[in-house]
Amino acid sequence: MKKGIFAMFILLSSMAMVACTSTSTSNEGAEENDAFKVLEKRREYYKVQDKERAKMEAEEKKAEEQVMNQAETTTEEVTTAVDEENTKAQEEAMKEAAKAKAEAEKEALKVLEKMRKGN
Numbered sequence: 001m002k003k004g005i006f007a008m009f010i011l012l013s014s015m016a017m018v019a020c021t022s023t024s025t026s027n028e029g030a031e032e033n034d035a036f037k038v039l040e041k042r043r044e045y046y047k048v049q050d051k052e053r054a055k056m057e058a059e060e061k062k063a064e065e066q067v068m069n070q071a072e073t074t075t076e077e078v079t080t081a082v083d084e085e086n087t088k089a090q091e092e093a094m095k096e097a098a099k100a101k102a103e104a105e106k107e108a109l110k111v112l113e114k115m116r117k118g119n
Helices: 002-118
Strands: none
Touching: none
16 A cells, blocks of 8 residues: 555656646746847847947048058158258258359459559
């Protein structure tokens, strides 16, 4: 009799376990599927955001390169203009020096002529 009661108890407990696991599994499975769907949507959302960030960073880099190229071009233009001004200034200084030398030579000749006439 004790064996029969023990066997009935095991049978009832195993049936209860099967019944409980089958209902909880179906609910948990649906919840897990919903959770996986939400995670997949988040993953897709973040992928789209990453692509947009990459595009924005690429555009920023292009803009920076353009600014740098413009700055280099401007620097080269300024350097060229400064070099041209320096060259012109040197040419003018050379012309003035040549004029001053010519005038000095004329004055030296005048002084020499006066000395000759005085002797």
